[in-house]
Amino acid sequence: MDKFDVCVIGAGPAGYAAAMRALDFGKKVALIEKNKLGGAGIHQGALWSKTWWEISREARLVNTLGRRLNLDSSGFVFQKVKAEVEKAVEQRVDLLYHHLENINLGLGEELFQFIKGTAKVVGKNDIEIQSNGSTQTIQADYIVLATGSVPRKLPHLPIDEEIxxxxxxxxxxxxxxxxxxxxxxxxxxxxxxxxxxxxxxxxxxxxxxxxxxxxxxxxxxxxxxxxxxxxxxxxxxxxxxxxxxxxxxxxxxxxxxxxxxxxxxxxxxxxxxxxGRIPQYDNLFDDSIGVELDERGIKDDLTQTSVSNIYAVGDITADISLVNVGELEGRYAVERIFGKPQQPLIYKNISTIMFLDPEIAGVGMNEIQAKAAGLDYRIVSLNYETITRATAMRNTQGFIKVLVTDDEDMNILGMRVIGEHASSAIQAVALLISQDRSIKELAELIHPHPSIIEGIQECGRILMGKPLLKPRVLRNSIRCQVWNGEIYQDLVK
Structure with a gap:
């Protein structure tokens, strides 16, 4: 019977990250996947759908320019678009397979094994794997569950995946x-x-x-x-x-x-x-193992389940169903198993993107969350029409909105950006949130020009009372207020 230091069940974003982090510790690792390498994050989720979105944006631009320039359009051929999306998925999967097939090179020993099959935890350290009509059992000191999620269904809806x-x-x-x-x-x-x-x-x-x-x-x-x-x-x-x-x-x-x-x-x-989506853990482990569940999924304490050597990461815990969160949890779980994590597992500075029209990027709290938490806060909202790069792109729809504490420190609570290049504007703010730092630190940096992130700098200057563009003059483009728990009050007269 093969024995491993760690067995990871599920080769989606969370499981893949966990397996690779375990190799960093020089551990013998088994990674098991019953379906498609990369999981929903590649095949039905982030990469697949966002490739559709990227192509659709280009299609929208072609349609818009065609109308403006009075050009005929023959429309878009679905099969050609679909083939391009599938090509993107195949490209990523091929890279991951190449990576796995050659991962042991240079390690000096065969530490890693990728196994195709359906896994079930049948003992605290025992995993049964069914593949191509045969069954094998392996042992592992630690087990990481990373089997993801599936779409939520309702019994009265005629879901057939065809109509x-x-x-x-x-x-x-x-x-x-x-x-x-x-x-x-x-x-x-x-x-x-x-x-x-x-x-x-x-x-x-x-x-x-x-x-x-x-x-x-x-x-x-x-x-x-x-x-x-x-x-x-x-x-x-x-x-x-x-x-x-x-x-x-x-x-x-x-x-x-x-x-x-x-x-x-x-x-x-x-x-x-x-x-919505629900955790996928049907027939994943024997009831006798003692893994506790709650109404949201597998119950865990910073990735550790009720069974001391079994961990759960990614969508299966229903914390936050995002690829970057799954990868974070996968890496953290392994660090917790084999050594002291370098960083605590925190969720308050997780960056998100919504691929809409236009895109929305966010980190930390929005106003709904800040009010629900009973916080007083200061807010500045700066329309894209005030940002040189947006003007150059001929697309000034959108704004940057920053929430800070209602005190002299003005530590950042959260930010939302809606508009072109939104996702490129949030990483510095995410870092400051994780460190409980002030917007003042961004106000004095020299940002590249012209760029969307110059708008964040201007937000900081506005809150500090020394902006380039004066809110009292551009009231339709700049909002600067404080929420005191009951009403908004203008910060700039």
């Missing part, structure tokens, strides 16, 4: 549908609404149970996204509840009930159910 899809089944599409309804107005639902509406071939319906999409995000951010979606023809069903969905004559008929009691029916070609 009614989850995000995991959208790869089965072979054409741009003439129309599609998306159930769920969270990040994933809004991303696919953006993608399909960008190409201009599909009428998108988006079902939102509240009065606005992205209910966890601040209203000023959401307004821009809603405006752009509706300008591209997206029909947003606000304050609505899906009460019936059926497949009839190879189409989808769905019925909504609104908050005022009114009901309405619609017919579309396809449907996407996007109501």
């Amino acid at each position: 009614v899809f989850t995000s995991d089944g959208l790869g089965n599409l072979d054409h741009f549908p003439k129309s599609i309804v998306i159930v769920g107005a969270g990040v994933i639902g809004c991303e696919f609404a953006t993608i399909y509406s960008n190409f201009g071939n599909t009428k998108v319906h988006l079902i939102d149970k509240g009065d606005r999409i992205l209910p966890f995000e601040d209203e000023d951010v959401v307004k821009i996204i809603e405006k752009n979606l509706e300008e591209k023809g997206v029909l947003i069903h606000r304050n609505s509840k899906l009460i019936n969905m059926k497949v009839e004559d190879d189409e989808v008929r769905y019925e909504l009930e609104y908050d005022d009691g009114a009901k309405e029916s619609f017919r579309v070609e396809k449907a996407l159910i996007s109501i």
